Amino acid sequence: MTDSPYVRANAGPDAHRWQTFADTPVVLALARTFTSAVRVLEGLAVFRGDTRVRVVFAFDGGSAFSAGTERLLAGAEVGLVPWESRLDVRPRLVVTATENVDLAEFTCPVVVLPHGIGFQKYVPDHRTGGVRLSGVPRHEFHDARNVHLVLSHPAQREQLRAARVPLAEHARVVGDPARDRLEAGRRMRERYRAGLGVGADQRLVVATSTWGPEGLIGSRPRLPGRLLGALPHDDYRVAAVLHPNIWFSHSPWQVRHMLADALDSGLLLIPPHAGWGAALVAADCVIGDHGSVTLYGAALDHPLLLAAPGAESVPGTAVAELARTAPRLADEGLRPQVEAAIDGHRPGRHSGAAELAFAHPGEGGRRLAELLYGLLGLRPQAGDGTDRALPAPEPDPAGRPPRSFEVHGSAEGNGEVSLERFPSATRHVPGSRPGAVRHLSAYETEERHALVNAASVVCRDPASRSDPERWSRTALEQQPGALMAAADTEEGTRVAVRDGRRLLVRADPRLDPVLAAGAVYTLLASSLPATGHHKVRAGPVPRDCVIEAAGPP
Template identity: 45%
Template sequence: MPVGSDAHRWRTFPSERTLIVAARTLTSTIRVLEVLPSLLRDDPRVTVVFAYDPTSAFSDGSLELLQDSGCRVMPWAQLSDVDPDLILSASENIEVPDGVCPVLVLPHGIGFQKYVPDSRSPHSRMSGVAPDALLETGRAWLALSHPEQERQLLAAHPRTAGRTLLVGDPCLDELLVSTERRDDYRRALGLTADHRLVMVSSTWGPTSLIGRAAELPAQLLAALPWDTYRVGLILHPNVWSAHGAWHIRTLLAAALDAGLLLMPPVHDWRTALVAADAVVGDHGSVTLYAAALGKPVALAAYGEDAVPGTAGAELADLAPRFETKGDPLTQVEELLRGRAQASERYAPVAARAAAGHGTAFARLRAAVYQLLRLEEPPTAPPTARILPAPGNPAGPVTSWVVRTRVDVDAEGRTHVTVRRFPAAVTGLEQQPEGASHFTHLAVRPDEERDRRLCESASVVLGSSSLPAPTPDAAAHWAWDALARWPGSLLAAAPLPSGECLVAVRDGRSVVASATDGRIDPGLAASAVYTFLRAGHASADGPVTLHVGAAHLTLLLRAATPAPP
């Protein structure tokens, strides 16, 4: 809306009240944009203007987010020319101009869980608490998610007495109501029912998980079999704002090449958390949200900047530690074994994190309209809305280190166990082999950007999403690939029928078909490769393929044509 002394001359919509949103940090801007639309829905009486304060170390990205969201933004310096009825912010560290209008400070996480550097002094302060100078004016109000936080603030900051409003936690309410769409979110992230999603969650600062163990996402991707697990990462918006997306993506380059689900800082992290099967985190709010959702949680970091006596501190007492120098697979498997007990285990934490589940939006709307000195709209009080499905941030994985084992059971049936790991994080060092277990490198040479991997591959793969239009075209691609990559032993190309043609350098070719549908060329090639490495004269007949918890029956048969 137009602002200033003559703003009434230029506006289109009439309004009775002006609400100024103070946008100072990326984190606080995100939180306000998540909650405010539900509070003011369909009410023409309130006009909202966003005032951008660029003075924070974490302001980068805030202005772009406001503009992308279609918000009317005015410079912070112009705020003194406006006579607002309420200033709303999720950043407590704001310098509001003199005046009489109330200032409502929303939390941008769960409660008051962390000490942060004070930009006004060389000391630290409790995050989320408005400065004493603002509290002393009698204008500031602090929104709380739980009654216990009032006692916490009184003990630490006596000037907060009488300046708090219990509203609950809108973000947690949205997470809880969205759990019914978990399967939709998982599909949107590219997960199947067989995948287990391990989310890594990190707050900001040197004591955070990402500050202490930036290599952890890559370690997890290297240790967790690709066909069973996916790994995601949720970083505090302050990390994005302070360091920038370019630096983050450069730091995590190998993990991103290995399929890391690096969730953007705006909105989609919430649905990724709902989709997760387990969370490895630290003393940040996202880890606490995970516990409140009943997720299995392990802590890979817990800093001295965490506030004692809080819900987060209780989580630290209850949650197991994740040793970054230990075996990731063993620890994740142990964490997942506790899924059924996680809700009960963390029930005390959830009870202390927020009160009045399901009522936060209604309470917050009532508080906002009371401070605006305006009757609430006649519409029903707002409730938490189900979150929209996320985008899938993962890039394609185009190369794998594949470990296989062949066994023959008492009835003479052949079984091949396959475990694939993204080559970008696994490395190409020689793995120990034996008479029945083998390792090979499989690459999609038409998509892989690292030529060294293509040159080192024992198996080259065609794209499973773009099968050749005819069997002859598939055969042509396979023999051409073997010619282009002389170090390879096999080339596998998907057929229009859902089967897979596997060409062997010695001139043979094999067609692999699955009894229950299409076959992944990488899995078909793994079965044939293992047959040949185990000394089988031919790759013929049925084979049971074991991939994670799945068991696939393949039929291998000799095929033509021969190489051109």
């Protein structure tokens, strides 16, 4: 990024002229991919608030996953110098979270932070055409005595020794600051859930995928949409956490394009730069693969299902242990599998995998600070700069609440009505239970014409202020296949039936138009009186409901 406004002040023979903090040692942070840039920014938090250390960044854009990295760094407004000027800043310490960066010309200490958890999988090696251990620096630096790998567990040192990597002898086991932040974030779980729009009585399922064809999204790309179609909308929310390499090898547009049906069905797509940790803390169930986020979910002791264990996993590692203990997610019967995983979860089931991945729990930030400051010849500052709350989850704006549903209803003679609805845009809604009444309900704002044209119930846009009676007549005229039109009003939901009847549905708590009309539709289709007092269950909490005849408003 040669047009960075901070180059002249940080690099070049006269850079010292412009310095305010002139005598502070320089830490040079190297970024190569989006993932490594995020990780190095997190690691540099140990210097937060310290005026004794100056941090400058350099970016090596030689990776297939470099896209998005410069924008991330520019957004953080870091001091970024061109790669060819990296030595001009005269670093006392180099910190990076990528094993593929060129370290040849550095004589100062170099610390390589992990951008995942240990050395859990084999990845393609573009230099040899074979595979290599992910996270291990290039072979030509294995004997470099100034390179220090940061490990989360002593087992990783033994793994390096078994692979005859000399870097094992001056690697440092510090634990995992990211895991510590997740654990500390438990106190904010309800806040994170509220930020994702997850109700107090709802369950959040988080699907997470590493990159590559053996990851969850690579091997089962329709799974997020199928989960949304299988789990009742009023009981569940579904979020997806995708490895940044997926976003930036294929492009954010391609990711959203391929997940369009799921996004139209309410998928909470977590952006690659922040929010995944908060979403994981908020989860009631994690569906994952052999990636690090799945292992973090196991460390949080969440119910867990493996959707893609991954043959590229390294035997003997924590991920391999997790594959031994976690149940597999089959293609059919997604809902009963998720319910069984949550309801039948045994605390500590995955403790073996977590104990093989994370040492020194709660001490990762402090131990990392001791390492970095020690290499600078400084005493660590008081406090741990990594001990901060996780960024709040902000789902990708491409996702939105569903605009059409397949509704399954059943009614009893005592006035009880049970409703389940499933977003129809997923194209994977389940078959109804025996005796259930099913129909399609769509808001007028549904963009898919076929769904609106096929709907038995058309609902007015909640933001509309049009006259409900006039709107209902128009909607039934424009959609000759519709049997009902429903409009939310201040007094309740007004339901216009094609035969001329007008009904008002009032409930506590309030029912939205899809559910209010769904109750009327189910009662009428079951040949039961619609008017009267009812108990409507849609989601975990039943609601008292009154349906009465209504004239023009």
